[in-house]
Amino acid sequence: MSEAGARGSVTAPSPGSVGPSGRRRRGSPTSVGAWPVAFIGLLMLGVAVFYYWPIVKNIITSLQQTNAFGGDPQFVGFANYRALFSDPDLGSAIGNTLLYTVIILVGVPLSVIIASMIELPGLRGKSIYRMIYFLPYLAMPMAVAQVWKIVYNGDFGLLNQFLKAVGVHNPPYWIVTPGWAILAVSIFGLWASIGFNVIILSSGLKAIPRELYEAASIDGATGVRQFRWITVPLLTPSIFFLTIMTTIGGFQLFDALFAMIGRGNPAEPKTRSLVSMFYQQAFVNSDQGGGAATAIVILAMVAIVTVIQFIGQKKWVNYV
Amino acid sequence: MSDFTTVEIAKMAKNQGHISQRRYVPVHIILILGGLGMVFPFVYQILMSLSTNLQIQAVPPQFIPKTWHWSNYSDVFAKLPFLHQFWVSIEITVLRTVIQLILCSMAGYAFARMKFKGRGILFGVLLAILMVPGQSYLIGQYQVIQSLGLLETPWGIVLPGFFSAFGVFLMRQGFMSLPVELEEAARLDGCNPWQTFWRVMLPLVTPSLFAVGITTVLWSWNDLLWPLVVTTREESMPLSVGIATLAGQHSQDYALMMAASTMAMAPIFILFFSMQRRVIEGLATSGLKG
16 A cells, blocks of 8 residues: 555656755655655664663653662752762863863864875875874774873883983873873874874865865965965865864763773872763762763763854854 | 866876975975874784783883794683674674664665655754764663663664664765656656665665765774673673773783784774775765764
């Protein structure tokens, strides 16, 4: 029956209809009946069960006192939130998260420079450079962080051996000293973030019409001026996208931190991020209520920062 | 493209090479120095994986092992549940990628090309889940997986990942760029919507399938937090979690850790090298459209 319905409803193409993306769509979407249910039913069911229901559960849990040893959770109102905001660790978790985010954001302008060098017209070895800069993005953070841990080692790590060789007398024990530890993790995060940025920016650069540069050369603009007045303005949509993604990624710092600053590490308690605080509460201390409250705070912070960035973009992003 | 003959293109390329190759020397120097910084950790990792703990801790550093200790690699299999975890990683990556590709391409097709009530609203409902950071679902997802009795199982690790709003979004973009005439022709030939989708449309969106597939493989192989929460037994962990546990237990056994982590990263690197261009294109589209 549905098949008959599908056939019966075929509509004539309506030329000139414009799709939501602004692209001209030749004809209208086709067919009805039960087919859409067959095509999206399972997916939407999964989305309901594994995304919408969990976020509702998270909100409910954040208002409950959960018991590690079984027993029904008790409704406690906003007690978990009050406990969170009076927790002295929250301040340091926010500070660490922000520091990490700011440092990996430096990767965006850095990547703009790298990508525009790689994409210079006629440069040899483009694809090799692209590949090399991209490698860290592929690496399992957990695995490659083990290398960095050795490089950061206070006694025999290459970093301190280098620093001593150039005359620094007492280089810090990077990953076991609070303060230095988060910096070490951030630099690792910066290194790991370049690859994705470069790929996105490279494809943004390829979309810039070459004629613009040729016209600018004829007018006598030098390479640096071309970069400033053509490349950067026309890349702003990609730069904006990366700024948003990097910020959101930074706020969700967990993998790099968990990989480098393990549980026995003396610097660990002072080096938590918001997400590692969340993990600690919900899955190490079995305080799901507290963890759920932290998750809501993370959500709120990400939302606020994203909204601010979207408002701010009007001032500097050029959509052609 | 068709405006130029190959000869003209070749000529242009030659001219550029002539004008600029020497001017690019400083650019090459900077890019090579930066590139060394990108590659060095991997080279160092492989060297250490063939070295001994004593050499790794040597001051001044010894980069090249005196003898190549391949035994570190066999030690990984002897001392650690590596094969088990490797298998779990393969299992969850294949499961998640295949099922996600099927679900997302079907839904992407429906959202691109079928007309039904509430299409826009449902698509909005779907995309909304991308706005929320993953941690906000995590406790709820854990509770759901727990009540389904799937903790410590590969299914528990992969289930939430099957339903990807991002994947649907990319697939929808892919289908929207295909001409409608194709579907009409298929319909005239007597294909029902499933046949139209499966035989005619799906083969034409392979670039989108690659983009979704590659990102999914990468995320599910490297994912840490969710599998860390769902698995606590060594034999049910994927490699990402397994390496974390190892790092705790064998924190002083550097050479062993290096061998294990090299092998944990190897499959993704091999996959990448074998289909490099596709990967880069795929990731570039996945980013631009996001």
